[in-house]
Amino acid sequence: MRLLERRDLCDITGSDHDSTAVSSLGYARYRHEYPADLLDGILTEARRLAEHEWEARSADRYLGLRHLRAAHQAIPAVKSLMHDAARLRRLSELAGVELEPYPITRAASHINFYRPGEVPIQHHTDGAAMVELIPLYTSGRAQGGATLVYQAPPEQGRHFLDQGRRLGPADHLAIPQRTGHAVLMQGRRLLHTAQTLQDGERITLVLVMRSAAEPWKDGNSLARLLLDDPLEAVHDEWLRDQQYQADLFRSTPR
Numbered sequence: 001m002r003l004l005e006r007r008d009l010c011d012i013t014g015s016d017h018d019s020t021a022v023s024s025l026g027y028a029r030y031r032h033e034y035p036a037d038l039l040d041g042i043l044t045e046a047r048r049l050a051e052h053e054w055e056a057r058s059a060d061r062y063l064g065l066r067h068l069r070a071a072h073q074a075i076p077a078v079k080s081l082m083h084d085a086a087r088l089r090r091l092s093e094l095a096g097v098e099l100e101p102y103p104i105t106r107a108a109s110h111i112n113f114y115r116p117g118e119v120p121i122q123h124h125t126d127g128a129a130m131v132e133l134i135p136l137y138t139s140g141r142a143q144g145g146a147t148l149v150y151q152a153p154p155e156q157g158r159h160f161l162d163q164g165r166r167l168g169p170a171d172h173l174a175i176p177q178r179t180g181h182a183v184l185m186q187g188r189r190l191l192h193t194a195q196t197l198q199d200g201e202r203i204t205l206v207l208v209m210r211s212a213a214e215p216w217k218d219g220n221s222l223a224r225l226l227l228d229d230p231l232e233a234v235h236d237e238w239l240r241d242q243q244y245q246a247d248l249f250r251s252t253p254r
Ligand SMILES: O=C(O)CCC(=O)C(=O)O
Pocket: 112, 121, 126, 133, 146, 147, 148, 177, 187, 192, 193, 194, 195, 204, 206
């Protein structure tokens, strides 16, 4: 892995601290070393699954996002990458805290599909603390475009959006999304969206993580999970994890 760029969270938002963050990292962009044949296999499978899965329910997508959830359940290669110990060690080093795969299956990995002329995903903060974004395929003049990150505290941006104001291009920084590169981002504490592609596509694997030491720093309430998934798909894991968090919290010296 070769680091291309790293920005601190507070450097991006202009805050002097963020006690709800899991790490000082805003994002890091790097050239990854994930095997090309593994990623190609994931892409092929993702395209095949996508053809069957969605058109029927595209109207009520949360955040307008066109994606496959729980990608690792359908595609074994995603599962092996998600649990790869060397990968988790390197990402944890980058973040400065131990990261672990997100424990709720439905929310632990996604594959996002961005098409020309569609806003790929509305402004949001992520539920889970950290994501790794791995572009599998890009085409068009923008070469996959970019993730656009609002350069102030996320609560401020949300407030403006709720008032019906637009957040302009100058209020954002752009993190390029290129194949061969990947981005580790603390998306729960950064308001972000993705650049609309005029003439190309991007297909991105999203691997979701949290802090092993502070798993309660999590924006995925049960209600938020239910925006995407039926209760029976998340209920058991969510409940088990709440108990795990309570036990960990109790035994954590503070
Ligand atoms: O692909 C991107 O640029 C951003 C994706 C994203 O924000 C998400 O999946 O939560």
